[in-house]
Amino acid sequence: MSIIITEIYNSDADGSGVFLSPEKVEKINANFQQIELNHGGPNGPQGAQGDPGDDGSKGTTGAQGDPGDDGFAGPQGDEGQSVWLKNTLITSDNDTLKTNQFGKLNPTTIEIGVSSSSADYNNPTTRLKTLHTSDKNTYNLSLKTSDSDNRSHYNFYYDSVGSQIVLEESFDENASGILVDAASQHNYSGFIEIDGGLTSSVDSILNSGSEMHIGAQFNVASPVANYVVRSSDSSGSVSWARLRDLIALFPIGSIIGIDPSYFNSTNFYLNETIQQTGTPILQNRTGAGMANTLFEGWYACNGQTWTIGTLNYTLPNINAFKYNIASNDGGQTEQTFGPADLSMLAGAEVTLTMPYSSGYTITSTIVDFASTGEPGVIDFPNTGTEYGDTKLIYICYLGQTGFTWETGSYVPPTLNNIDLGYDTSSQASACAAGTNTFKADFSVEDWTNLSNNLIGLHLYNIDGVTLATSGFYSYGGVVRYWVSPAFNGSNYVGSCPTTSQILNAMHSAVIFDLNYSNGNPPTGFNVTLYGDNSNLISATKLFTNAQGTIPAPTGWYRVGTLLRFWDNGLNSFDGTNIDGTIIMNANRGVPGAPVTGFTCVQSATASNACLGFGTQMFVYTLLGNLENTADSTLTAYINSNSDSTAEGTEAMLQITQGYYYSDWVVDIEGTVYNRFSISNGILGIKNTCT
Numbered sequence: 001m002s003i004i005i006t007e008i009y010n011s012d013a014d015g016s017g018v019f020l021s022p023e024k025v026e027k028i029n030a031n032f033q034q035i036e037l038n039h040g041g042p043n044g045p046q047g048a049q050g051d052p053g054d055d056g057s058k059g060t061t062g063a064q065g066d067p068g069d070d071g072f073a074g075p076q077g078d079e080g081q082s083v084w085l086k087n088t089l090i091t092s093d094n095d096t097l098k099t100n101q102f103g104k105l106n107p108t109t110i111e112i113g114v115s116s117s118s119a120d121y122n123n124p125t126t127r128l129k130t131l132h133t134s135d136k137n138t139y140n141l142s143l144k145t146s147d148s149d150n151r152s153h154y155n156f157y158y159d160s161v162g163s164q165i166v167l168e169e170s171f172d173e174n175a176s177g178i179l180v181d182a183a184s185q186h187n188y189s190g191f192i193e194i195d196g197g198l199t200s201s202v203d204s205i206l207n208s209g210s211e212m213h214i215g216a217q218f219n220v221a222s223p224v225a226n227y228v229v230r231s232s233d234s235s236g237s238v239s240w241a242r243l244r245d246l247i248a249l250f251p252i253g254s255i256i257g258i259d260p261s262y263f264n265s266t267n268f269y270l271n272e273t274i275q276q277t278g279t280p281i282l283q284n285r286t287g288a289g290m291a292n293t294l295f296e297g298w299y300a301c302n303g304q305t306w307t308i309g310t311l312n313y314t315l316p317n318i319n320a321f322k323y324n325i326a327s328n329d330g331g332q333t334e335q336t337f338g339p340a341d342l343s344m345l346a347g348a349e350v351t352l353t354m355p356y357s358s359g360y361t362i363t364s365t366i367v368d369f370a371s372t373g374e375p376g377v378i379d380f381p382n383t384g385t386e387y388g389d390t391k392l393i394y395i396c397y398l399g400q401t402g403f404t405w406e407t408g409s410y411v412p413p414t415l416n417n418i419d420l421g422y423d424t425s426s427q428a429s430a431c432a433a434g435t436n437t438f439k440a441d442f443s444v445e446d447w448t449n450l451s452n453n454l455i456g457l458h459l460y461n462i463d464g465v466t467l468a469t470s471g472f473y474s475y476g477g478v479v480r481y482w483v484s485p486a487f488n489g490s491n492y493v494g495s496c497p498t499t500s501q502i503l504n505a506m507h508s509a510v511i512f513d514l515n516y517s518n519g520n521p522p523t524g525f526n527v528t529l530y531g532d533n534s535n536l537i538s539a540t541k542l543f544t545n546a547q548g549t550i551p552a553p554t555g556w557y558r559v560g561t562l563l564r565f566w567d568n569g570l571n572s573f574d575g576t577n578i579d580g581t582i583i584m585n586a587n588r589g590v591p592g593a594p595v596t597g598f599t600c601v602q603s604a605t606a607s608n609a610c611l612g613f614g615t616q617m618f619v620y621t622l623l624g625n626l627e628n629t630a631d632s633t634l635t636a637y638i639n640s641n642s643d644s645t646a647e648g649t650e651a652m653l654q655i656t657q658g659y660y661y662s663d664w665v666v667d668i669e670g671t672v673y674n675r676f677s678i679s680n681g682i683l684g685i686k687n688t689c690t
Contacts, residue, residue: 003038005031049673054598094545113140147436149597178509178604224470224483226292231478232424232469237396239469250397253313257392268296279330283456285402287321291401298395298511303337304405306398308485309441309458310412311465313403318394325407401466402458402485413441415464421474426571428470428477428541428548431496438473439464450495454487477507497541499548501534509555511648512596514563516581522558529557537577542566565651575651576681577620585647586619586626586636587663596647600626601662609662609674610689615640619661620652626663626673626686634675634683636661654681662689 012023047377071118087096099108114120139153171177187322211630250256269285276282277587287300299306303317322338351365418440423429439460447451459468459482467484474480474496481492506514515522530546531539536559542552554568563578587598603614619626620637636655644650655661655677662674672689 001658003034004165005034046310070572108592109543114667119435126567129656132362150177175254205425209319237424241469252399254397255316255318255394256397257394260391260393262295263300263393266290267293268300276328279328279332281331281406281408282325282328283406285404288401288403289395295395296401297397297399298401299398301394302405305410306403306405307410308400308402308404308467309460310415312410312412313396313398315396337407400485402467412456415439415460416443416689417439418444418447418475422469422470424469424548426551427472427474427479427492427494427542428497428499430474431477432547432549433474435475437462437470444475447480448478450478450493453479453489453493455489457487458485459487468634484596497533497548499530499541499543499546501531503529503531503534503536503539503542503559505529505536506558507553507555509553509649511556511583511652512561514556514558515583524556524558527552527557535559536562536564540572542573567651576637578637578652580622580635582623583620583637584625586634586661587665588627589621590628598663598665601664602642602656602659603662604659604678606687606689609660610664610672612662612664614660615643618644618647619655620648621683626661626675626683627671628686633678633685635681636677639680655683656680662690 006027008024008027012021012027013639023181081100081102083100085096085098085100097228099110101108111120139155140685141154142151143153150172153168153170153172155166155170157166157168158164160167165503169179175338201409224240229238229242231237232239263270267290269288269290272286274282275329284304287302288306289298290296293299294419299315299319301315301660302321303315304321305312305314307313317339318340323335325332325335327334328370353363353365355361416439419435421433421435421436423433428641439462440447440458441452441460446454446457459473462465463469468482469483470477470483472481472492475644479492479494480487483491505527506522506524507527508522509513513522513524527544529552530543530548531541533539543549544550544552551568551571552566554566556563557566561579561581563580563583564573565575567574585596585598587600588595599616600619601609601612601614602619603609610616617638622635624634637652638655639646640653657677657680659677660674661677661683662672664672674687674689675683675685677689678684
């Protein structure tokens with residue numbers, strides 16, 4: 001709508017000459033009406049800029065606009081200083097990282113795992129690397145190989161219970177591993193604590209002032225119950241001996257009286273049945289103290305001659321000993337012996353004669369029962385006094401067991417010289433030892449006759465009186481174990497082991513290390529061994545030295561496809577032989593990567609096996625597991641100790657016939673399978689659990 005503005009002129013004034021005449025006022029009002037109706041008049045010219053006003057309140061942020069186009073890249077800047085540098089060769093498949101020394105001469109040190117609250121956090125150190133942990137349950141360092149899921153760990157921590165710092169090296173809890181520490185010399189300044197076994201193939205020296213602490217067992221030089229270890233020679237060899245042989249508590253011939261309650265069948269040979277071969281004169285041990293009792297080496301004073309080989313002692317009859325022995329219609333005739341009266345214990349008569357002639361010449365005369373016969377009977381006539389008899393049992397100390405007495409006259413045995421090798425530790429060591437001359441009441445032909453067990457015969461030292469020390473003795477290719485006082489028929493006898501045969505094999509404590517994986521050779525150790533046969537299948541002994549004195553370490557040995565387990569403690573092979581290039585865990589194991597750590601379940605029924613009810617044990621198979629090779633049977637084995645938690649480090653036996661075995665595990669995933677052992681060592685075809 002256009003605006004109509006009426007112009008106002010000077011001539012609009014009325015005749016009165018007043019400026020705002022009625023005509024002018026009327027035009028002004030009309031113009032304002034037009035302005036009001038049209039909401040203002042046209043824009044006037046822009047005036048001069050006024051002073052800025054106060055800032056208003058901040059409004060809300062608007063929506064994000066679209067990004068603009070990238071500008072052109074600027075020029076390459078200078079390379080900055082990096083903490084890590086690298087060495088690279090074109091011919092190499094890897095880079096080698098190194099720390100930037102930043103002009104420093106000494107190596108850069110590294111702090112890993114340190115807390116920002118620790119005093120070490122901002123302090124420089126000259127140590128090459130420092131690996132921190134917060135407590136003993138977090139390892140400082142763990143190492144892993146791509147060939148196994150297990151790790152080895154190194155941990156350094158403070159043990160608050162023992163108030164000491166501990167440096168610990170270990171493997172995963174359920175993993176078996178070998179720690180190889182190869183050096184020409186190891187120096188240890190503190191205690192060494194070993195939880196498992198320790199096998200040393202070289203001499204070990206404990207320097208002066210050092211200590212060795214032994215726990216529950218000290219197994220050295222064929223231990224004997226209730227014996228103690230003693231030094232056998234000036235070189236420090238040790239053997240076992242009775243304490244009474246080392247500490248002379250009583251000299252030979254000592255006589256004591258004991259309460260009759262101790263003279264019983266627990267402490268002495270009193271009541272027994274003796275079976276004879278043929279009809280020889282009876283060898284009696286009635287009245288002898290039993291071995292391993294307080295009265296070992298003590299004998300009743302019975303008026304008899306107690307003998308052992310050439311050694312003999314005639315004892316006084318101060319117990320009023322009597323006997324009645326029937327005839328055996330052979331060497332033993334009917335014999336009756338004993339005094340009619342009780343004996344009284346009295347001192348011997350000792351007389352000293354001391355004439356003088358430029359000095360005293362002393363002569364002593366002892367009158368005892370040996371020179372006058374049995375003690376006389378002492379009468380106390382008409383005294384009116386009664387004398388009580390305490391009836392103590394009198395025994396004499398002869399120093400060792402094995403003495404016997406007989407009714408005939410004592411005839412010393414004929415002794416023969418025999419040159420024997422001796423050692424306390426093993427048959428092989430005795431066979432390899434140099435010889436010394438001993439005496440025996442048998443011939444050398446008797447010794448080399450393996451069917452002759454030498455029952456009741458004796459081995460003496462060169463003096464022909466004292467018995468030889470217990471241990472292994474060898475002569476003419478035959479080795480025997482001698483235990484004083486006589487051979488008893490159960491002592492070891494056998495041929496000396498032949499150790500001249502050389503046997504080259506692969507060895508590892510873990511059987512999986514001897515697998516041919518995907519055509520690759522085993523990862524065990526090549527070893528040269530000595531035995532009684534150059535073929536592993538026929539060998540019965542394994543040694544690490546040609547003398548046959550050091551048994552091979554415990555573990556698995558492979559030659560070709562044959563695997564056998566050798567037990568160092570038993571000094572023999574153990575378990576069954578295994579023939580195969582691959583052996584694996586029956587639960588999830590595969591030839592290329594024999595998965596470990598999973599047990600199988602053995603049950604009497606398939607349903608229990610599928611549900612995991614039964615005995616969990618490690619099962620091993622050749623070229624397959626319970627799930628694959630569905631239409632084939634599997635050769636299978638278990639640990640010889642079936643409930644053992646050790647995997648692949650023990651002897652194995654064939655799997656037992658008549659049981660179901662499943663691959664059920666606690667963290668079960670997927671389908672469970674089972675197989676039935678159709679015979680010892682063979683699992684049938686696969687069955688799926690429903």
